[in-house]
Amino acid sequence: MTARTRTHGPWAVALRSLSRMPSAIASASVLLLLVILSAGAPFYAAHIAHTDPFESDVAGTITLHGADIPVMQPNNNRLHLGLTPIGPTWVPSADLLGADSQGRDVAARLLYGGRNSLLISSCAALLCIVLAATVGICAGFFGGIVDILLSRMMDIMWAIPVYLFAISLSIVTVSHGLRIGPISIRSDSLLLPICIIALVYVPYAARPIRGRVMSLRQSEFVLAARCLGASRRRILLRDILPNVSTTLIVLAPLVMALALLAESALSFLSIGVQAPAASWGTIIQDGQGLIYTRPWVAIAPGLAIVITVLALNVLGDALRDALDVRETSRRSGA
Amino acid sequence: MDADAPLLAVDNLTITLPAGRGRTVDIVENVSFRLDGAEIMGLVGESGSGKSMSALAIMGLIDAPGARIAGSIRFRGRELIGLDRRALRALRGAEIAMIFQDPMTALTPVHTVGWQIDEQLRAHQPLSRAGARARTVELLGEMGVPDPRRAADRYPHQLSGGLRQRAMIAMALSCNPSLLIADEPTTALDVTVQAQILDLLRRLRQDFGSSILLITHDMGVVAETCDRTTVLYSGNVAEHGPTDALFRQPAHPYTAALLDSIPPLRGTRPRRLPSIPGAPPAPSARPPGCPFQPRCAYGHVACETRPSLLPIGAQQVACVLPAEGRALPPRAVLSA
Numbered sequence: 040m041t042a043r044t045r046t047h048g049p050w051a052v053a054l055r056s057l058s059r060m061p062s063a064i065a066s067a068s069v070l071l072l073l074v075i076l077s078a079g080a081p082f083y084a085a086h087i088a089h090t091d092p093f094e095s096d097v098a099g100t101i102t103l104h105g106a107d108i109p110v111m112q113p114n115n116n117r118l119h120l121g122l123t124p125i126g127p128t129w130v131p132s133a134d135l136l137g138a139d140s141q142g143r144d145v146a147a148r149l150l151y152g153g154r155n156s157l158l159i160s161s162c163a164a165l166l167c168i169v170l171a172a173t174v175g176i177c178a179g180f181f182g183g184i185v186d187i188l189l190s191r192m193m194d195i196m197w198a199i200p201v202y203l204f205a206i207s208l209s210i211v212t213v214s215h216g217l218r219i220g221p222i223s224i225r226s227d228s229l230l231l232p233i234c235i236i237a238l239v240y241v242p243y244a245a246r247p248i249r250g251r252v253m254s255l256r257q258s259e260f261v262l263a264a265r266c267l268g269a270s271r272r273r274i275l276l277r278d279i280l281p282n283v284s285t286t287l288i289v290l291a292p293l294v295m296a297l298a299l300l301a302e303s304a305l306s307f308l309s310i311g312v313q314a315p316a317a318s319w320g321t322i323i324q325d326g327q328g329l330i331y332t333r334p335w336v337a338i339a340p341g342l343a344i345v346i347t348v349l350a351l352n353v354l355g356d357a358l359r360d361a362l363d364v365r366e367t368s369r370r371s372g373a
Numbered sequence: 374m375d376a377d378a379p380l381l382a383v384d385n386l387t388i389t390l391p392a393g394r395g396r397t398v399d400i401v402e403n404v405s406f407r408l409d410g411a412e413i414m415g416l417v418g419e420s421g422s423g424k425s426m427s428a429l430a431i432m433g434l435i436d437a438p439g440a441r442i443a444g445s446i447r448f449r450g451r452e453l454i455g456l457d458r459r460a461l462r463a464l465r466g467a468e469i470a471m472i473f474q475d476p477m478t479a480l481t482p483v484h485t486v487g488w489q490i491d492e493q494l495r496a497h498q499p500l501s502r503a504g505a506r507a508r509t510v511e512l513l514g515e516m517g518v519p520d521p522r523r524a525a526d527r528y529p530h531q532l533s534g535g536l537r538q539r540a541m542i543a544m545a546l547s548c549n550p551s552l553l554i555a556d557e558p559t560t561a562l563d564v565t566v567q568a569q570i571l572d573l574l575r576r577l578r579q580d581f582g583s584s585i586l587l588i589t590h591d592m593g594v595v596a597e598t599c600d601r602t603t604v605l606y607s608g609n610v611a612e613h614g615p616t617d618a619l620f621r622q623p624a625h626p627y628t629a630a631l632l633d634s635i636p637p638l639r640g641t642r643p644r645r646l647p648s649i650p651g652a653p654p655a656p657s658a659r660p661p662g663c664p665f666q667p668r669c670a671y672g673h674v675a676c677e678t679r680p681s682l683l684p685i686g687a688q689q690v691a692c693v694l695p696a697e698g699r700a701l702p703p704r705a706v707l708s709a
């Protein structure tokens with residue numbers, strides 16, 4: 040055995056084993072790329088595509104290979120009725136992925152949509168984990184009547200299908216916003232979908248956290264801490280919370296994937312992100328009328344969702360493998 | 374506080390747990406023992422005999438819903454049963470500390486060993502982080518941990534079993550408790566490390582003046598370490614006395630049978646070690662008379678009523694045999 044000068048904490052060990060997992064590196068890079076691309080949406084719209092993706096541009100033209108081409112092109116059906124937006128040109132300065140039925144640049148909208156979709160899903164995941172951790176830790180640690188009340192509340196929420204729950208909450212709030220006492224959220228605020236999505240996934244995250252806390256509470260190191268005169272507060276902060284933090288970290292990307300799907304579904308149904316703002320869900324909705332003529336309008340955001348969800352799930356699995364402290368110690372000790 | 378009171382006096386401790394459907398079961402029945410200053414007492418018994426439950430009752434840590442604890446547990450003359458939670462917590466760690474069988478599971482895996490001892494020190498004493506660490510390193514050194522400064526920066530899984538147990542003992546002793554309860558402290562360790570830890574426990578008494586309640590099922594550990602021994606069987610005290618007297622002339626057939634099941638070091642070895650037939654009764658199916666009677670070679674009619682503890686010499690025994698003038702003979706093995 041080689042003499043080590045530094046001891047490696049569980050976090051350092053986890054980070055090191057993460058950096059050795061190709062799947063973790065790949066999924067993290069994909070996610071980072073998506074975040075950078077979305078963050079660059081205004082730059083792309085202003086300096087590369089030279090369009091305003093929130094203005095309808097039915098009469099506009101684009102310059103492609105030196106020629107001016109109208110964005111909305113006449114149909115070549117027999118009666119030449121109606122207009123079809125231009126398809127993908129694969130040229131960044133001229134509707135890279137084509138235009139939608141209002142003549143707006145789909146590529147620019149896709150990037151703006153990514154901003155909203157990623158922002159909503161990550162904030163919702165964070166809020167959901169915080170709520171679920173509070174509920175799960177309280178239920179698991181205090182047990183008894185607290186546990187019964189919280190668990191039954193979760194069971195009731197669980198009994199309602201999650202999309203049905205989210206849709207009904209959204210429909211109630213989308214027309215007039217939310218006003219509870221001093222709290223007032225406008226109906227087009229992103230806070231609404233964030234709160235709704237966070238709320239509906241709380242039972243899904245709280246249950247594993249509660250289970251983990253219950254087993255931690257029975258663990259010998261908690262008994263040992265009590266034998267040494269530790270207060271409940273100290274046990275909660277020093278023993279339970281650090282040990283449950285790995286569960287929270289593993290849950291976060293998985294919940295974010297679910298939140299992204301829920302956000303897209305709500306936006307697709309026009310009860311999530313409100314027009315003219317974009318999200319991947321609203322772009323899919325824009326594309327559904329063009330599915331036979333200009334399928335890329337719907338396929339592009341669909342692909343973006345699939346790639347993001349896949350990357351988040353792969354990252355979640357990698358985190359789970361990396362953060363199992365005993366598992367890694369056994370592996371590195373062998 | 375009473376200056377003449379023994380350090381720990383347990384009198385008629387009975388622990389009753391609910392067994393479902395409104396029934397209850399007495400896990401521990403009328404157990405009494407006492408422990409003086411700077412004394413090591415062994416609490417011996419097989420699994421389920423109630424030794425760990427008695428220890429948890431002393432620590433005030435039995436909080437199963439519906440559990441009832443009757444009798445009296447006095448620490449320096451102060452009644453612990455019914456003491457409020459805050460007072461008990463102040464006592465735990467500072468006056469009474471406990472160590473466990475498996476230090477791997479008794480230490481939090483996410484913090485370094487030193488951090489955990491620092492925390493323990495700082496919870497009971499006003500110390501700076503650096504001051505706590507200095508005391509931690511000092512403590513680990515006193516527990517015989519080589520290179521304590523570096524060991525303090527290790528996580529539990531990076532230490533060997535023996536080092537972990539030393540760290541656990543250092544943590545328990547950090548606030549100089551006058552009573553240390555050691556629940557099978559050597560069971561998870563191999564024999565050489567076991568000897569070192571027992572040696573360490575014996576030194577604690579000299580260096581720190583601590584009393585130790587050593588819970589074990591290993592008669593060898595008791596013989597090596599304890600001044601006095603209490604043998605528990607099925608939640609009852611079977612026998613109590615000075616360790617050497619108990620080993621020389623056990624008065625209870627259960628103690629004798631336990632001692633007989635240890636392989637002799639000298640002389641010819643039996644082909645098969647004698648064993649006690651049957652299994653200890655479940656606490657709910659304990660016979661009304663002597664709990665050992667169904668397995669006892671000397672069982673007779675007089676055993677149908679529960680025997681009370683009778684003094685013979687320095688020992689106390691819950692058996693009718695000595696009173697009937699049929700005391701067990703002294704053992705030959707130890708005199709060799």
